[in-house]
Amino acid sequence: MHRRTISMEVFEHDEHFVVVGLLEDQRPFASGKSGPRHLHQMELALVVRRSDLTIVDAEASMVRFPHAECQDIEPAFSDLVGMSVARGYTAAVQARFGRQRGCSHVEFLARALGPVVVQAVTSAAARRAEDGEATELFGDATATPAGPMAFLANTCHVWSEGGIGQQKLHTGWRPGQGEYPAPPLVEIRRRQRADG
Numbered sequence: 502m503h504r505r506t507i508s509m510e511v512f513e514h515d516e517h518f519v520v521v522g523l524l525e526d527q528r529p530f531a532s533g534k535s536g537p538r539h540l541h542q543m544e545l546a547l548v549v550r551r552s553d554l555t556i557v558d559a560e561a562s563m564v565r566f567p568h569a570e571c572q573d574i575e576p577a578f579s580d581l582v583g584m585s586v587a588r589g590y591t592a593a594v595q596a597r598f599g600r601q602r603g604c605s606h607v608e609f610l611a612r613a614l615g616p617v618v619v620q621a622v623t624s625a626a627a628r629r630a631e632d633g634e635a636t637e638l639f640g641d642a643t644a645t646p647a648g649p650m651a652f653l654a655n656t657c658h659v660w661s662e663g664g665i666g667q668q669k670l671h672t673g674w675r676p677g678q679g680e681y682p683a684p685p686l687v688e689i690r691r692r693q694r695a696d697g
Contacts, residue, residue, distance in 0.1 A: 504529050509614060511621035517557065518621050520547040522610040525565075539565050545578065545610040549618050551625075554586045554652065561607045574604045578611065586615040587652050619652060623676055630678070 505526050512519045522545045531538035542565035548558035561578035563571055577598070584593055591612050598608040653660040660666040665686050672689050683689075 502528070502530065507610075507613070509610075509617045511617060511624075513551075513625060514548075516551050518547075518549045518551060518618055518625075520549060520614050520618055520621070521545075522614050522617075524606050524610055526606075540567065541565055541606055543604070543606050543610065545607055545614060547581065547614055547618075549586060551622075554618060554622075556581045556584050556586065558582060561604075563604075563607075571604065574607070577603060578607060581611060586618045588655070590615040616656075619656065622652065627676075 503526065505524065507522070507524050509520065509522045512521075524541060524543045525539070526541040527539045528537070542563070544562045544564070546558075546560050546562075547556050549555065550557050559579050559581035561575045563575060566572065580597060581594070584590060594608065594611045594615070597603070598611060653666060654662050658664065668686055669683065669689060672686075672693060674683065674689050676683070684692075
């Protein structure tokens with residue numbers, strides 16, 4: 502009855518991540534005779550400074566939309582500039598652009614792009630490691646809240662403060678190195694005892 506397609510890509514450019522999200526809605530059954538087949542095509546592009554995960558540029562663009570006035574909200578999404586995609590980002594976006602204050606489709610993209618940037622941080626470090634470059638993100642990771650992996654704290658149940666992720670870091674395990682998915686904490690500790 503309905504197909505929503507969402508794609509998100511992150512690119513590195515100098516000291517920034519360029520993040521592009523695209524949302525498309527269509528009615529696969531529609532012939533276009535009595536109503537549209539393609540309902541929405543909306544894009545949100547962000548430029549995020551890598552050093553502190555702060556948005557330095559944002560642009561919304563609507564290619565396909567139901568009302569001529571839909572595009573009137575596009576400039577409002579430049580208010581994302583200055584926001585950090587780290588802790589509290591999703592709630593801040595919802596407070597600023599949710600419901601009647603924005604466009605539900607572009608606001609959804611904005612909320613979803615924050616966690617994609619967090620994934621890009623670890624992907625960028627993994628790529629450097631694969632290329633044989635030293636990676637500070639993994640090499641110096643500690644289990645303290647102030648450590649280089651602190652941006653992951655409380656992003657999910659595994660990375661809750663003092664939780665499994667931080668306990669694994671404490672054992673010397675590093676994300677992106679070794680098995681995937683990472684073995685359970687008890688297995689990591691068992692292997693350490695066997696090797697030690």
